[in-house]
Amino acid sequence: xxxxxxxxxxxxxxxxxxxxxxxxxxxxxxxxxxxxxxxxxxxxxxxxxxxxxxxxxxxxxxxxxxxxxxxxxxxxxxxxxxxxxxxxxxxxxxxxxxxxxxxxxxxxxxxxxxxxxxxxxxxxxxxxxxxxxxxxxxxxxxxxxxxxxxxxxxxxxxxxxxxxxxxxxxxxxxxxxxxxxxxxxxxxxxxxxxxxxxxxxxxxxxxxxxxxxxxxxxxxxxxxxxxxxxxxxxxxxxxxxxxxxxxxxxxxxxxxxxxxxxxxxxxxxxxxxxxxxxxxxxxxxxxxxxxxxxxxxxxxxxxxxxxxxxxxxxxxxxxxxxxxxxxxxxxxxxxxxxxxxxxxxxxxxxxxxxxxxxx
Amino acid sequence: xxxxxxxxxxxxxxxxxxxxxxxxxxxxxxxxxxxxxxxxxxxxxxxxxxxxxxxxxxxxxxxxxxxxxxxxxxxxxxxxxxxxxxxxxxxxxxxxxxxxxxxxxxxxxxxxxxxxxxxxxxxxxxxxx
Numbered sequence: 001x002x003x004x005x006x007x008x009x010x011x012x013x014x015x016x017x018x019x020x021x022x023x024x025x026x027x028x029x030x031x032x033x034x035x036x037x038x039x040x041x042x043x044x045x046x047x048x049x050x051x052x053x054x055x056x057x058x059x060x061x062x063x064x065x066x067x068x069x070x071x072x073x074x075x076x077x078x079x080x081x082x083x084x085x086x087x088x089x090x091x092x093x094x095x096x097x098x099x100x101x102x103x104x105x106x107x108x109x110x111x112x113x114x115x116x117x118x119x120x121x122x123x124x125x126x127x128x129x130x131x132x133x134x135x136x137x138x139x140x141x142x143x144x145x146x147x148x149x150x151x152x153x154x155x156x157x158x159x160x161x162x163x164x165x166x167x168x169x170x171x172x173x174x175x176x177x178x179x180x181x182x183x184x185x186x187x188x189x190x191x192x193x194x195x196x197x198x199x200x201x202x203x204x205x206x207x208x209x210x211x212x213x214x215x216x217x218x219x220x221x222x223x224x225x226x227x228x229x230x231x232x233x234x235x236x237x238x239x240x241x242x243x244x245x246x247x248x249x250x251x252x253x254x255x256x257x258x259x260x261x262x263x264x265x266x267x268x269x270x271x272x273x274x275x276x277x278x279x280x281x282x283x284x285x286x287x288x289x290x291x292x293x294x295x296x297x298x299x300x301x302x303x304x305x306x307x308x309x310x311x312x313x314x315x316x317x318x319x320x321x322x323x324x325x326x327x328x329x330x331x332x333x334x335x336x337x338x339x340x341x342x343x344x345x346x347x348x349x350x351x352x353x354x355x356x357x358x359x
Numbered sequence: 360x361x362x363x364x365x366x367x368x369x370x371x372x373x374x375x376x377x378x379x380x381x382x383x384x385x386x387x388x389x390x391x392x393x394x395x396x397x398x399x400x401x402x403x404x405x406x407x408x409x410x411x412x413x414x415x416x417x418x419x420x421x422x423x424x425x426x427x428x429x430x431x432x433x434x435x436x437x438x439x440x441x442x443x444x445x446x447x448x449x450x451x452x453x454x455x456x457x458x459x460x461x462x463x464x465x466x467x468x469x470x471x472x473x474x475x476x477x478x479x480x481x482x483x484x485x486x487x488x
Contacts, residue, residue, distance in 0.1 A: 015395065030450070031421040032396045221395070221422055287443075289399055289419050311398045311421055339417070339424075 003048035004141050004200040005207055012217055020114035022049040025219040035225050035313040037216035038191045040357045042147035044207065044215035045223055051116030052140045052197065053109040053123065056132030061104055063129040067122075067262055068098060069245065071255040072107070075100035080168045080186055082253050084245055085119060086263030090270070091241035092248070094119050095233065097186060099170060110142075110197075112235050126262065141203035143196045145210060146218075146226075148356040150193035153213045154183075157206070162194065178202040188223060190230035190355030228319060229312050231281050231350020237292060238279060238307040238321050246270040247323070248279040277304065277323045281350040282336065284318035286343040290336045296322060297335040297342065303328055306336060314353040318343070321350070360483065361388040363454055367430070367470060368479035374454065375430045380467060382431055384415065385458045386449065389483055394420040397449040400442040402459055407435045411469060415460050418449065431469040433462040 001022050009016060014025035025046065027034060037043045055064055065072040070083040079100045085093040094115040099108040111119045120135050127133060145153060151162040158175065160183060165171060170184035182197040198206065211217060224234070233239045239248045246254075246267050254267060284290065290309035295302050304324030312319040320336065328334070330349045335342040362368075367375040367382075372390035375382040391397065399419035409415060409429045416427040416438075438460050442448060448457040464470065474482060 015393075026422065027395055030396045032398075225421060287399065288401075289424075291424070311419075313421075 001049070003046055004203045005046040005048060008204055008207055009046065014217075014219060017220075019049065019220060022113060024049060025217075026221045027219040028217045031219070031221035031225060032313045034216060034218040034222035038147045038189050038218060038222060038226055039314060039353075039355070040148065042145065042149040042153055042193070042215045043189075043218035043222065044210050045144040045146065045218050045220075046141075046207070047144050047195070047223075048141040048200070048203065049113035050142050051109075051111040051113060051119065051135070051137040052142075053111060053116075053120060054132075054134040054136055055107045055109065055123075056105070056134070057107060057129075058105055059131060060129040063127055063131050064098075064107060065258070065261065066128075067126050069254045069261055069263070070098065071258045072098070075103060075107075077101070077103055078169050078171055080170055080184055082168075084250075084253060085122060086244075086261070087241055088262060090244040090246070090263040090266030092235065092239045092243060092245060093122055093241060095235050095239060095250075099182075099184070114236060139200060141198050141200045143198070143203065143207060143210070144187055144189075144193070145196065145215060146187045146189040146193035147191045148358050149214070153210055153215055154194065157209050157213050158183075165194075178206045188232055189226040190232070190351060191226065192356050225310050225313060228308055228310055228321065229314060229351065229353045230355060231321060231352065233279065233321070234308060243279070243323075244270060247275050247277060274326065276326055278326055279307070279321060279323055280328070280330070281348045281352060282306070282309075282320040282322065282334070282345040283312075283315070283348045283352060284320075284336070284343055284345045285333070286345075287318075288338050288341070288343045289318045290320040290338055290343065290345070294320075295337045296324060296345075297337060298328070298332070303334065312352055314357070318345070319352050320345070360392070361454070362476045362480050362483075364476045366454070367473035367475065368482075369428070369430045369473060370482065371428050373427060373430050375470065375473060376458075377467075377470060378461070381436055381461050381463050382433075382470060383458050384427070384430060384460045384462060385453055386418070386427060387479075388453055391450050391453045394418060394423070394425060396421050397446045400446045400449065400459070402438040402442070403435060405435050405437055409433065409435065409462070415462075427459060429460075429462060430473055431462060431464050432466065433464040436461045436463045
């Protein structure tokens, strides 16, 4: 599958890779350069492969509240929340953001590209109240404009004041040139900026205008190193149906006080009785790069496994996320086995760097 | 794509330069552009005996790990230690500064099996089809 910006990526000479069936740019000029552009200036990502599912809850919000871990009833218009779809045993089917378009009436879920179909069937299966469901993933383009200079580009290209928008909220802006834009102060880089949902057919126009205004085109490679420096989990790597939000340290996205939701019982038990392993971060002391699947040791004892690893372009050190036995805390020195070599690493609670580096 | 005329090439995208019974080895411009930013280089140590096709080094880009293979058999005479601290040289100057390994050849005739620049150019063209 291709996004509406595929031709733009080819024109820019991007290296294209297959990402869960999508032909996506992994980099244009280089991951490190693109990464640093986002941290210190402004980068532009095509993330149109992400899924958008609209939920019409005129009859009742209860269904949506039951399948998500946040309190949907208390959401105000224009609010965004990070949340999960859990299975009955608390495993993470997907992590997503929910957008409150009209309280009580209309919501949008932005889900991981590779999970869109699976999510949609899970939601349909659990739609006990006959809510209207509409998978609009193939109609909507999504641009992520990220970095500390994003506000200036939004002002010059869209006459939009980012200062008027609170973190994790969105507003809808009608434009003549690009159609209806849903501008959301969210992202996956920690560098600040917005994500812009928009009609497919206008996406190339806005893409080009933002690049002309100085945004650096960025591929999925930089998106991955940026999110890893912040310790944001990636579904399929760091979280999946065999891990729970409690184990992944994502309790902030659980409204445990609200009435029952799918998976809640397991989470309550884990919070009460404790867990055996938890997701944490690692910064390497030795040279080298930990990768997914590497084992983690304390002495001769295997104590965990790496779920994501790469280099931090900011620190110029190997960084990783992974699960370790619960007795291991930040500050502990451990070994990560990378291709038969043991590399020393310090368990470190992410973020590993400042999200935005303003000079 | 830069393919210097005076070098020999392998199908794994290593280049070799014959120097007095030895061969200096690195990776090609095509290889470095495919791998992207190289962030870590680990080379098999001096004195090691290797056969053609044996790994002589590991390159890590941000995204992935790949091996560098010996174009011919022999003994590793010297390695480029500068790459340990400056792996980015592989992207910046793959044919000169970022040479990796100098191999004393067991049998210089083995080098005759390698491709010349023209053959490598054609190989790349056929690969990209």
